[in-house]
Amino acid sequence: MEKNDEIKDVDRGWLNGAAKTITFIVTKDCQLACKYCYLVGKNENERMTLETAKKAVDYILDNRSFFKEESVIWEFIGGEPFLEIELIENICDYIKIEMFRRNHPWFNSYRFNFSTNGINYHTSKVQNFIKKNWYHLSLGITIDGTKRKHDLNRIWKTKEMEMGFQPKPEDERGSYDDVVRNIPLWLSQFPKAATKVTISSADIPYIKESVLHLYSLGIHEVNINVVYEKVWKEGDDVVFENQLVQLADEIIDNGYYQDFACSFFSETIGKPMDIHSDNRNWCGAGRMLSIDAHGNFYPCTRFAQYSLRSKKARTIGNIGNGIDLNKVRPFIVLDRILQSPQECIDCEVASGCGWCQGENYDAADTPTAYQRATAICKMHKARVRANNYYWNKLYRKLEHEGVAREKAVKHVKSESSNTINC
Amino acid sequence: MLQYLIIQLDDTSTSYCHYYNGKRNRNLISIDTLKSGIMFGMKENLMIQYILPDYELPDEYYEVLESIDHSKIASSGSPYASVADVVVLNGWNKDYAFDIEGVYVLRVDKRTLFEKTSEILKVLKECARLNIVITDVEKFSDADFETYKSVLDSFSKELEALYVAGKTPQLNLLTDRMMLDGMNNCNAGSDSITLAPDGRFYVCPAFYLAPDDEDYGLGKSKVSVGSLASGLDIKNPQLYRLSHAPLCRNCDAYQCKRCVWLNRKTTYEVNTPSHEQCVVAHLERNASRALLMDIRKHGTFLPEKEDIKEISYLDPFDVRKEW
Incomplete structure (x- = not known):
């Protein structure tokens, strides 16, 4: 590997998230039927129609006073969005035509964003769409790491599952092989693309091998996070910390930090946070807008019914009546x-500990978005300890190599780390 | 800190606030529940407020009611109106005989308030205090805000004339803000709690009287917060406190009701008011400011109070980034 003084940081998103x-x-x-998937109400019946999408687009483009941002990310999710590639193509065509016809400022500053399981990536319909919209596309394929890690959770859905029956472990069919075959094509089209890795209790022992495997596939940025749900078992934090320390050793000893990034390691996490100057909400719910097949608006997809275990869907309007601004105010x-509970406010390693507003709502004692779920507390503290180890070791190495600390840091964030991997 | 225990004696006991009581079937609190409620209030050092029904209570009830210091709220049609500390008028009745020493709640919808302003403002010289509760404040339109502003101007002129004449009637919409140095809201769930005939606690009577199937979006409106048997159990109690109301804690419309029931209904969060509630409160606040200045033109008035400062907004949400 060519000698490089820099440390690669994770990408902070298009326009630093201002769109x-x-x-x-x-x-x-x-x-x-991924085992950690928070979408508990997935089904085959709720498919958006083009007419509903058009009404949503019309409403959004007609109401510039509600949507004042200079840029926009049109995002398409599912389930698996590429199951509806024809619909998506029609929606995107309509968006482009309408932005142009209305002389809307967004015509000059927009992206189409996808996060896909990658299974249909190679199909001609998807590929034609990519070629047609490549210049405006951000596209991530989710691959969880090594085959055993990926296949532990990301398994094919079966007819029996749809009827509520869980397959025996030996009957589960992983999706790794169906995804990994498309990674070279994806990276050839999006060389700077990142993947998103989700960690639940069962797959903690495979973190190190998985991140390194993804690097070996040519993926230079691995955005990885533990799930916010209350799934953690006693001792998970210890195993997690050990995995991250081992990963740190591999990344530093082999110099991967120069060209590869892993979002677990960030210089800004693990610090106390000021109650005044560091008081921003972690999550962007309410500043985003999600639309479902019925034309309902949500502050984020996580507030749609199919995302919620124990609470009712929380809408903020619909395509017929528009946005109910009173419903947006709390967000x-x-x-x-x-x-935050007092324990979080007083926490000495608070920075970088995040939350999902939808999970907060789902787990809260009352139907409120104002009660922070803290199931990841021990996992965050374990991450902080491993993260401290990583930076102490890395900078010691760089000092030995004569690289100035300032020069080494390519993208140190000015404020607290708000890398959100929903 | 909890200070008041409101006891809804019957399902039909009058509303005295924004919520509507549509119950028509009597359901009197049991005598044992009443006694237990009073005992709870005594042990928790709470001031008790009874909401009386529109019919005569059995004698044994009245003895129990009088066994503890309390205040009474009754509708103008109740046999207890003459002994009530607060009398509630449900709707406007121009022929009602007010008591010059009396304290009244007038529950009216916006349309009645706007159409009957000239009649209603005459009440100011016929009672000691009038609390006007607009029962459909959440339905105010931009045009209604303009009309309400002129209504407040009319009340203000009447009050100015009365104060100059040496009288000191109180109108919650205008005189409270002149007297206050800090937030003085309803504070249901924080300062007060309601005991209902079913022996359960509710944040306020609205959360008990809501129809069983009422749901504004996130679940049933009728939600209890414990019972006499199991104790008070308010989940997320901090959300009822001013310190956890992100808009209100920075606000100086001190007379605002900050109605948690309306908040829940309009924004889904008990600590976040709607645009309509904020604008109405700020129209009142600004009218109070003008009234204070107008009265002071005639001589010294509330010299210990500072002027109410001029502000450029009607909804604190619009200027939140300035904080």
Whole structure:
């Protein structure tokens, strides 16, 4: 590997996240039945129609006063969005035509964003769509790491599952082989693309091998996070910390930090947070807009019914009546302190510990978005310890190599780390 | 800190606030529940407020009611109206005989308030205090805001004339803000709690009286927060406190009701008011400011109070980034 003084950091998103994100839930169906998936209400029936999508687009483009951002990310999710590639292509065509026809500022500053399981990536319909819209595309394929890690959770859905029966472990069929075959094509089209890895209790022992495997596939950025749900077992934090320390050793000893990034390691996490200057909400719910097949608006997809275990869907309007601004107000004024228990406010390693507003709502004692779920507390603290180890070791190495600390840091964030991997 | 225990004696006991009581079938609190409620209030050092029904209570009830210091709320049609500390008028009745020493709640919808302003403002010289509760504040339109502003101007002129004449009637919409130095809201769930005939606690009577199937979006409106048998159990109690109301804690419309029931209904969060509630409260606040200045033109008035400062907004949400 060529000598490089720099440390690669994770990408902070298009325009540093300043664009408006508008999400179409085009389908609630998926070929897979990932065990950690928070979408508990996936089904084959709720498919968005083009007419509903057009009404949503019209409403959004007609109401510039509600959507003042200079740029927009049109996002398409599912289930698996590419199950509806024809619909998506029609929606995207309509968006482009209408932005142009209305001389809307977004015509000059928009992206189409996808996060796919990658299974249909190679199909001609998907490929034609990519060629047609490549210049405006951000596209991530989710691959969880090594075959055994990926196949532990990301398994094919079966007819029996749809009827509520879980398959025996020996009957489960992993999706790794169906995804990994498309990785070279994806990376040839999006060389800087990142993948998203989700960690639940069962797959903690495979973190190190998985991140390194993804690097070996040519994926230079691995955005990885533990799930916010209350799934953690006693001792998980210890195994997690050990995995991250081992991963740190591999990354540093082999110099991967120069060209590869893993979001677990960040210089800004693990610090106390000021109750005044560090009081921003972690999550962007309410500043985004999600639309489902019925034309309902949500502050984020996580507030749609198929994402919720124990609470009712929380809409903020619909395509017929528009956005109910009163329903948006609580999200806009929500800050870190307001929703955090005292333990989090006083926490000495608070920075970088995040939450999902939808999970907060789902897990709360009352139907409120103002009660922070803290199931990841021990996992965050374990991450902080491993992260401290990583940076101490890395900078010691760089000092030995004569690389100035300032020069080494390519992208140190100016404020607290808000890398959100929903 | 909890200070008040409101006891809804019967399902039909009048509303005295924004919520509507559509119950028509009597359901009197049992005598044992009443006694237990009073005992709870005594042990928790709470001031008790009874909401009386529109019919005569059995004698043994009245003895129990009088066994503890309390205040009474009754509708104008109740046999207890003459002994009530607060009398509630449900709707406007121009022929009602007010008591010059009396304290009244007038529950009216916006249309009645707007159409009957000239009649209603005459009440100010016929009672000690009038609390006007607009029962459909969540339905105010931009045009209604303009009309309400002129209604407040009319009330303000009447009050100015009365104060100059040496009288000091109180109107919650205008005089409270002149007297206050800090937030003085309803504070249901924080300062007060309601005991219902079913022996359960509710944040306020609205959460008990809601129809069984009422649901504004996130679940049933009727939600209890414990019972006499199991104790008070308010989940997320901090959300009822001013410190956890992100808009209100920075606000100086001190007279605002900050109605948690309306908040829940309109924004889904008990600590976040709607645009309509904020604008109405700020129209009142600004009218109070003008009234204070107008009265002071005639001489010294509330010299210990500072002027209410001029502000450029009607909804604190619009200027939240300035905080």
